[in-house]
Amino acid sequence: MSQLLERAQYLLSAHNARQLPADTGGEVAFAGRSNAGKSSALNALTRRNALARVSKTPGRTQQLVYFQVTPEANLVDLPGYGYAKVPLDLKAHWQAFIEKYFRTREALKGLVVVMDIRHPLKEYDLQMLGYAVQRGLPAHALLTKADKLGRGQQAQTLQKVRKELQAAFGDSVSVQVFSSESRLGVDEARTVIGGWLGLESASEKAAAQG
Template sequence: MKIFSAEFIKSAARVAHYPQSELPEVAFAGRSNVGKSSLINVLLNRRNLVRTSSTPGRTQLLNFFNVNNLFSLVDLPGYGFAKVPLTVKKEWGPMIRSYLELRENLQAVVFIMDIRRVPGQEDIQLLDWLEEFGVPTIPVVTKLDKVNRSQRDKQVRVIARETGLPLEAFSLFSAQTREGRDEIWERIEDALALAGPEDSREP
């Protein structure tokens, strides 16, 4: 996909504050420090549209972006960072769950995992919610450049085993080399191609 425009719309924490839009949406979700912001910036060919930070847990709201006036991209709050205040942690689960359950124009979620990490309880919880609400899922394994090629297959097999997803479900990505960018866009475009009034998910 060629990116002609990508603009921030607004941040929101509650359903009532979501932007009113009929555009289809694709959301991005994953643990803090999983490389979510870097993935979005590479996909959109922007350096800092989505802020990256050396301090995990900085994204604490749902952030909505308009892409090409064609669809909305939603950056969901990262989860799992130990140093985030407990009050904030307690808000994240209901915030994400409500969005997944109630946002009728949500077409897919890009579910992001670090190739060096074994999926944890919160990752599995998110997958359970995606299955419960019937949200199409695009699993992406990031930070390929952090492991050598001989380790890739081994690590991806571990992630597949822990998540219960088939190996062929995963797209592999590196923000440094941009490997995987085109494949991820193809999968997003496939999800958007299904968007339409007759294809809306049930609330």
């Protein structure tokens, strides 16, 4: 399963619904506030250092960027506009586009929300989780940059966030600590994503044929 994620490669970028690929197969979307570590997380999960561009400039991802894992499975990098200085009309466009994407996209199988473990559950994070939960989709929170905290602080923050997510969304959202630097939690996250995309069965099928 993890080997299949390593096959991820850039497929396309979409600025509007017309540019999205065919609504078939499965896809997992990644959301996160600017500089939460979303690109680094995608790179760590796929073991591809330059798959998703890592930028110090907030809000650099300005399209839905698709990475193909298999012909039937994609990862989707959503634009992170937590505090990026973009025009209001562009923000309005993205809000409408993302809302429609979550409401109507049949291929969407789950959402990963990337949050800096030192600043979790901001308004944007809760909004994105809300989109998934309203649609009945599973969501998974990655508390990134965990290497910036000691183990005790990691555990304390994880427990606090888990409690708050449970209160807000019930059992619809799972959460873990994660670090693209130390690779903490990478295998755990891969298991969640691979399960949503059915990569385990695809991997077993390939092994059987081989």
